[in-house]
Amino acid sequence: MRTNKPSGNSLYKFLKSIRFTTTVLSSLIVVYFLSLLVPQKMLFPTAAQYRAWLGESPLHRLLDALRLTEIYASPLTMFLLGLFFLNLILVAVDRIPVVLRRAYLNGEVPRVDPGLVKESSSTISFMVAAPAGSLADRTGRFFRKRRWGVVTGRVAGTFVAVRNRLSPLGFFLFHGSFILCLLGGLVLTYTRFTGKVAVAEGETLQGRLDTVGAVVKSPLLFRKLPEMLLHVDRIETRYEEGAASDLIIDVDSVIGGVSRKERIRVNEPLTQGAVSLVAQTVGLAPVVVVTAPDGRVVDTAVVKLNVLKGHGDSFALGSRNQYHITVRYFPDYAVYNGAETSRSPEPRNPAFHLVIEKEGAQLYDGTVRLGEEAAMEGFRVAFKELHYCANFQIIREYGQWPLIAGFLLGSLGLIMRLIFYQKRVQLVVEEREGATMVYLLGQAEYFPHSFAGEIAALAADLQHELNGEK
Amino acid sequence: MLDTALIWFCIYCYAVATILLLTGFVFSKNKLLKIAGFLVLPAFLAHTTLFGMRWVRTGWFPANGELENALTAGWFAIAFTVYLFARNRSTSGVALFTVPATLLLMGYGVMKAPSPLPMEASLKSSWLLIHVLFAQLAFGSYLLVSGFGLLYVLKDRRIRSENAIGFYGRFPALEIIDELMFKFVIYGFIAQAIMIVSGSIWAKELWGSYWGWDPVEVWALVSWLLYGLSIHLRVTLGWRGRRLAWLMIFLLSTVIISYWGINIVVENSKHIFGVVS
Numbered sequence: 054m055r056t057n058k059p060s061g062n063s064l065y066k067f068l069k070s071i072r073f074t075t076t077v078l079s080s081l082i083v084v085y086f087l088s089l090l091v092p093q094k095m096l097f098p099t100a101a102q103y104r105a106w107l108g109e110s111p112l113h114r115l116l117d118a119l120r121l122t123e124i125y126a127s128p129l130t131m132f133l134l135g136l137f138f139l140n141l142i143l144v145a146v147d148r149i150p151v152v153l154r155r156a157y158l159n160g161e162v163p164r165v166d167p168g169l170v171k172e173s174s175s176t177i178s179f180m181v182a183a184p185a186g187s188l189a190d191r192t193g194r195f196f197r198k199r200r201w202g203v204v205t206g207r208v209a210g211t212f213v214a215v216r217n218r219l220s221p222l223g224f225f226l227f228h229g230s231f232i233l234c235l236l237g238g239l240v241l242t243y244t245r246f247t248g249k250v251a252v253a254e255g256e257t258l259q260g261r262l263d264t265v266g267a268v269v270k271s272p273l274l275f276r277k278l279p280e281m282l283l284h285v286d287r288i289e290t291r292y293e294e295g296a297a298s299d300l301i302i303d304v305d306s307v308i309g310g311v312s313r314k315e316r317i318r319v320n321e322p323l324t325q326g327a328v329s330l331v332a333q334t335v336g337l338a339p340v341v342v343v344t345a346p347d348g349r350v351v352d353t354a355v356v357k358l359n360v361l362k363g364h365g366d367s368f369a370l371g372s373r374n375q376y377h378i379t380v381r382y383f384p385d386y387a388v389y390n391g392a393e394t395s396r397s398p399e400p401r402n403p404a405f406h407l408v409i410e411k412e413g414a415q416l417y418d419g420t421v422r423l424g425e426e427a428a429m430e431g432f433r434v435a436f437k438e439l440h441y442c443a444n445f446q447i448i449r450e451y452g453q454w455p456l457i458a459g460f461l462l463g464s465l466g467l468i469m470r471l472i473f474y475q476k477r478v479q480l481v482v483e484e485r486e487g488a489t490m491v492y493l494l495g496q497a498e499y500f501p502h503s504f505a506g507e508i509a510a511l512a513a514d515l516q517h518e519l520n521g522e523k
Numbered sequence: 524m525l526d527t528a529l530i531w532f533c534i535y536c537y538a539v540a541t542i543l544l545l546t547g548f549v550f551s552k553n554k555l556l557k558i559a560g561f562l563v564l565p566a567f568l569a570h571t572t573l574f575g576m577r578w579v580r581t582g583w584f585p586a587n588g589e590l591e592n593a594l595t596a597g598w599f600a601i602a603f604t605v606y607l608f609a610r611n612r613s614t615s616g617v618a619l620f621t622v623p624a625t626l627l628l629m630g631y632g633v634m635k636a637p638s639p640l641p642m643e644a645s646l647k648s649s650w651l652l653i654h655v656l657f658a659q660l661a662f663g664s665y666l667l668v669s670g671f672g673l674l675y676v677l678k679d680r681r682i683r684s685e686n687a688i689g690f691y692g693r694f695p696a697l698e699i700i701d702e703l704m705f706k707f708v709i710y711g712f713i714a715q716a717i718m719i720v721s722g723s724i725w726a727k728e729l730w731g732s733y734w735g736w737d738p739v740e741v742w743a744l745v746s747w748l749l750y751g752l753s754i755h756l757r758v759t760l761g762w763r764g765r766r767l768a769w770l771m772i773f774l775l776s777t778v779i780i781s782y783w784g785i786n787i788v789v790e791n792s793k794h795i796f797g798v799v800s
């Protein structure tokens with residue numbers, strides 16, 4: 054006979070089913086996997102390169118239109134994440150009574166069926182030369198000494214001994230930690246301000262976080278940003294066998310009214326409340342001096358150039374910025390086979406290859422050492438002092454604590470659930486023809502077969518104990 | 524140089540042990556497996572010495588460049604194998620998987636970067652130890668998982684086709700292999716979770732955000748979710764046996780890609796595990 058169930062009810066059942074969990078989880082995995090195949094917009098170094106990629110083929114434009122190139126925030130992913138958390142909450146709520154019962158926390162006296170225990174092929178039994186009434190306490194003590202909990206069963210002479218009784222609660226800790234991580238992630242995303250700023254040795258910056266440098270991302274919530282004062286005292290780079298082995302930046306800062314003297318390094322950002330300053334790269338900040346044909350110094354400026362690691366950079370000079378100067382930097386200048394190169398990344402013999410242009414016409418192309426001059430229409434330009442500048446990422450965000458709490462609780466839940474999994478022994482003590490029989494039926498979550506050895510050893514020990522043997 | 528001599532000693536021992544293990548399994552020769560066991564032990568000692576030497580030399584956990592990553596990952600895999608061998612000989616069949624895998628890793632490492640690399644500033648963090656330790660612990664465990672998966676499939680096939688166990692009688696019962704496999708899944712899954720969490724905290728200090736959807740991060744997440752899914756399949760949907768064993772063998776590929784293949788699969792990762800040309 055067909056029963057007419059309301060369809061809303063069956064949809065609800067489906068949404069809270071474990072099968073649906075598998076489907077949603079698999080779909081999310083597929084989406085994240087897809088993100089590795091479809092080039093992601095954020096991984097393109099510049100917006101122009103992304104636009105060029107779009108122009109390459111209609112397929113690229115289709116992927117863009119479907120938002121698959123920004124897959125992590127695409128409607129499809131959001132929809133799946135929505136289903137994931139909906140399913141998670143429904144399943145978790147549904148499982149509350151089950152988990153409480155498994156952890157023996159629902160106040161019910163466990164039901165042990167003596168018939169079933171005695172009949173099971175895995176049951177171990179032995180005889181004890183003592184009346185059944187005297188065994189309850191001794192059995193309890195035996196298990197408690199080994200850190201097993203003992204619960205008396207509903208039927209007389211039955212017990213349940215449980216190891217890691219609370220382990221099932223780990224399910225809530227672990228799966229609940231996803232919700233904490235989600236919450237932390239959302240708060241972090243919506244309150245995050247990201248900026249970029251380059252500060253040279255000796256330079257001081259002052260202003261609100263979003264006015265001191267370039268804004269990369271403005272916050273959607275908590276838009277009010279604190280004031281910051283940052284003075285860079287000293288920047289030092291260290292090298293070992295050609296690798297940049299250390300970066301030391303000594304700063305004085307006042308952020309949100311708190312002043313500090315701090316040393317920032319790679320892996321050691323400056324953190325003040327919700328604001329942090331992460332040193333990302335260093336650049337050069339030489340003092341550029343321009344001298345007129347009559348020997349007068351007409352301009353002195355510190356220019357910040359990202360020219361380390363062989364990168365080229367450029368800057369403009371002149372009253373109308375009419376001189377365009379492209380720079381390549383050689384910290385340890387040498388010429389091999391006619392080509393300019395650097396022997397090491399250390400500034401042992403610094404030199405700059407300069408190309409000076411004005412309105413497309415090349416005025417100079419040559420290499421100067423520190424202090425040497427390059428000529429441009431009678432004017433001379435020289436790099437005098439060599440300082441470094443530090444490129445910082447400025448971040449202001451909230452939400453770390455739910456995230457960290459999620460990490461901790463999640464790990465705890467996982468360990469509690471999977472390493473300290475629950476083991477149970479159902480015991481039946483029965484008097485038969487003047488002797489007492491003890492039956493033990495052991496069960497373990499996840500590893501029942503491996504548990505067989507442990508329960509056999511436990512039964513043997515219990516038998517010795519109850520028979521008063523050493 | 525002692526360093527080089529030890530590397531080659533390990534490689535030769537693992538290579539011969541691999542041949543013995545393969546021949547032993549293919550032709551059902553118990554004796555060859557025994558000899559392989561005796562070769563793995565001195566190789567493991569040399570391996571441990573190398574691992575220690577690299578650590579002492581730089582003062583940092585060996586995780587710099589392909590060879591050190593191979594040394595560390597292989598060390599955990601062989602340590603687990605030796606531990607199983609010492610505890611219960613019958614479980615040491617996983618060596619069929621862990622020894623050749625370690626051999627391949629070390630060969631690849633020697634090809635790429637045999638001598639110690641200088642430590643970049645970005646690697647100098649106390650999180651390196653936690654992050655890489657758990658990453659390699661996870662990898663070692665997952666190698667064992669695949670080893671048990673393979674053992675399960677082979678033994679199961681023998682039982683099905685010949686209705687007799689014969690040579691495979693020396694290995695544990697199928698149910699026990701299945702449980703051992705799951706034990707190492709759990710071990711790897713927890714280690715991988717700690718690897719991801721510690722990596723994310725490190726990323727906040729180094730790059731400024733906990734999660735940046737870097738391809739390596741995404742692979743690690745996909746791989747972790749897949750192992751999580753496989754735990755679900757076993758715990759909530761009751762998957763066991765051959766089906767699960769094959770899945771577990773396959774899942775190792777996701778870890779291999781995220782540890783060793785990421786530079787081949789995608790560009791633009793911020794994670795640099797070794798020498799970049």
Ligand code: HEM
Pocket residue numbers: 071074077078137138140141142144145148221223224225227228470471747748749750751752754755758759
């Ligand atoms: C919609 C989301 C999810 C739901 C509804 C869900 C549900 C469940 C259920 C019902 C169990 C069995 C619990 C038991 O028998 O005690 C379980 C176990 C497990 N799940 Fe999930 N799960 C979800 C997502 C995940 C994810 C994303 C992972 C990790 C990748 C994961 C990892 C595990 C693990 C390791 C176990 C075994 C330990 C335990 O019982 O807690 N789950 N899950």
